[in-house]
Amino acid sequence: MNRLSQIFGAAIVIAIAVVFIVQFRPSTGPVQSTASSCAVEVRGSCISSVDFNASRNLLAMRAVDENRLRAMGYRRLTAEGLYERWLLNEDAERLGISVSDDELTAELVAGRVRVSLPADKIRQVGYALNLREDLIRYLDVRNRQTKKFDSKQYEKQIRNITKMSPTDFRETQRKELVAARMRDLIRARVRVGESEAFEQFSREKSTRTLGYVRFDRRFYSDLIVDTSEKAIQAWADVNKEELDKTWEGRKAHYLPECRVARDLMVEVQPAEAEQGPEAGKAAAKARIEAAVQRLKKGEGFADVARSASDDPSAARGGELGCVTKGRLSKPVEDKLFEMKAGEVSDLIETEDGFHVLKLEQIAKDADAERIGRLETARDLYIAHESERLAAEAAKQVLAAAAGGKSLEDALAAYLAQLAPAPAKDKAGAAAGAQPAAAKQDGNKSEGAKDGGQAEPGEARPPYTMANHPNRPTVETSLPFNVSGSPITDARDSTEAARIAFQLDKPGALPKDVVALENGYAVIQLKEKTSASQEQWDKDREFYTAAMRAAKQNDALIGYMRRLKSTIGSEVKYDQNLLKESRPAEDGSGESELPLGDEGE
Numbered sequence: 001m002n003r004l005s006q007i008f009g010a011a012i013v014i015a016i017a018v019v020f021i022v023q024f025r026p027s028t029g030p031v032q033s034t035a036s037s038c039a040v041e042v043r044g045s046c047i048s049s050v051d052f053n054a055s056r057n058l059l060a061m062r063a064v065d066e067n068r069l070r071a072m073g074y075r076r077l078t079a080e081g082l083y084e085r086w087l088l089n090e091d092a093e094r095l096g097i098s099v100s101d102d103e104l105t106a107e108l109v110a111g112r113v114r115v116s117l118p119a120d121k122i123r124q125v126g127y128a129l130n131l132r133e134d135l136i137r138y139l140d141v142r143n144r145q146t147k148k149f150d151s152k153q154y155e156k157q158i159r160n161i162t163k164m165s166p167t168d169f170r171e172t173q174r175k176e177l178v179a180a181r182m183r184d185l186i187r188a189r190v191r192v193g194e195s196e197a198f199e200q201f202s203r204e205k206s207t208r209t210l211g212y213v214r215f216d217r218r219f220y221s222d223l224i225v226d227t228s229e230k231a232i233q234a235w236a237d238v239n240k241e242e243l244d245k246t247w248e249g250r251k252a253h254y255l256p257e258c259r260v261a262r263d264l265m266v267e268v269q270p271a272e273a274e275q276g277p278e279a280g281k282a283a284a285k286a287r288i289e290a291a292v293q294r295l296k297k298g299e300g301f302a303d304v305a306r307s308a309s310d311d312p313s314a315a316r317g318g319e320l321g322c323v324t325k326g327r328l329s330k331p332v333e334d335k336l337f338e339m340k341a342g343e344v345s346d347l348i349e350t351e352d353g354f355h356v357l358k359l360e361q362i363a364k365d366a367d368a369e370r371i372g373r374l375e376t377a378r379d380l381y382i383a384h385e386s387e388r389l390a391a392e393a394a395k396q397v398l399a400a401a402a403g404g405k406s407l408e409d410a411l412a413a414y415l416a417q418l419a420p421a422p423a424k425d426k427a428g429a430a431a432g433a434q435p436a437a438a439k440q441d442g443n444k445s446e447g448a449k450d451g452g453q454a455e456p457g458e459a460r461p462p463y464t465m466a467n468h469p470n471r472p473t474v475e476t477s478l479p480f481n482v483s484g485s486p487i488t489d490a491r492d493s494t495e496a497a498r499i500a501f502q503l504d505k506p507g508a509l510p511k512d513v514v515a516l517e518n519g520y521a522v523i524q525l526k527e528k529t530s531a532s533q534e535q536w537d538k539d540r541e542f543y544t545a546a547m548r549a550a551k552q553n554d555a556l557i558g559y560m561r562r563l564k565s566t567i568g569s570e571v572k573y574d575q576n577l578l579k580e581s582r583p584a585e586d587g588s589g590e591s592e593l594p595l596g597d598e599g600e
Helices: 002-028 049-059 066-072 074-095 101-109 119-128 151-162 166-188 194-205 217-224 229-238 240-253 277-296 301-308 312-316 330-336 365-402 407-416 495-500 533-566
Strands: 038-042 045-048 112-114 136-138 207-216 257-267 319-323 353-364 474-476 514-516 519-529 571-573
Touching: 038 049, 038 074, 045 049, 045 074, 049 074, 049 151, 049 166, 066 074, 066 119, 074 119, 074 166, 074 533, 074 571, 101 112, 101 166, 112 166, 119 533, 151 166, 166 533, 194 533, 207 217, 207 365, 207 407, 207 495, 207 514, 217 365, 217 519, 229 240, 229 365, 240 365, 257 277, 257 301, 257 330, 257 365, 277 301, 277 353, 301 312, 312 319, 319 365, 330 353, 353 365, 365 407, 365 519, 407 474, 495 514, 495 519
Parallel strands: none
Antiparallel strands: 038 045, 038 571, 112 136, 207 474, 207 519, 257 319, 257 353, 514 519
């Protein structure tokens, strides 16, 4: 009897709530607001700015950072969500799907209101907005004392948050509920069989580990490529058409005047900057002053720059090439264009550190063109030659490993027959060779610490085949699955993983090398693990549900694309409404987010 009374009592409460909703609807009247315009127009249908602002405020209800919302472009997200809501409602009418008054009332009495987002943003943006995939917001529509539905509290929430009358809000929620049912219907048609889920599970949970060797173009361009003028000219003679075409695009950087210069740059190191900006600058200044002392003692500028400069040009003895205005930072450029040929500058301070320049030549007109064409030829030649050498090295090591050698032995045999080029730079010093002033006890620099680390400003060991940061070495990847990226600088991030999963056993090699952003790699399968039945039994339910959710999301995205291409291709947005406002610099700008207090 008590159970029956409880059920009967609950039914009475719901009936009273329904009466509340129905009774207050016609008597409320519209909220006074500014004139409405069309936020979105689709095939002549107008989605009003009032509807747009209501949806925008509902989306932003749980957000705490207005700037983050603006960065997300949530105004456009609101408009695109309303566009998709219109499409789903149009398709629902075709399919005969609707929502009854009683169903709508039950949702509103429970405080459940819905919003719309573009299908392809529901997961990503919904999470950021504290929205689940059902896109439901909950309003506080209960009396705090009785804990029952309160029509006045409901009306207050609606007016504060959406600036709509309850009657208008009810109609927008009818459209939202229809759109929600359409999304549920599309998702419900997705099926995931256990065999399909297990196959995908096996692909994702199975892992591979690679051994690999990178052959980096920078290693070859710094140490191996013959950069003598004879070699460059020989290449230019054979590739005149390519050189002429590239020169046409570059000559504005040299003419009518350019300046051949070298740069010795010492930058503030992160570890130094941790002690404060002034301490960081002081440490950098001490290092470059020590380098300047070496210049004063008679060391060549190129030698000092090669061993003490932090600039990428250090490998070329600080050579900047022949530069024109607009290519260097302003303090450096201003000083360079004040100097006379042969001069060495005083210290030049910039935001990042300090520079010392040497101006070797002021080239004009024909001289500038001659130098420019030579530099262009040099750049093209080194790019082509380093690419060729890296590719040939990778193929050679791959062939040796395929012939039975270990990857380590194949690499060692290759490096043993590799010799650095004897090319000379403009200062006459062998490129990559150790400056005479820095030689002491074999590879140690004068004043260098144990391990080859130089004191600040002093010569450090120049790049050699043994210490170059991009020298070929055998590396081992972390375990990865089929969608992983075991070699981060591969041109195709998933190529190495795809190839690895085609190899049948540890030690197996592919037929070709892997292209990298700066060269090539040889890969070899090191370890292979497969997903176990025990893992599957443990994760079956969770994994199948996650896979189903992902496929349902894909199905919804695909469905919306089809609707857009058929019934909703003619869409127009009010661009003024989509502009994200900027807060005042003092933070006093008027907030455009909901003013209502949900907990009030």
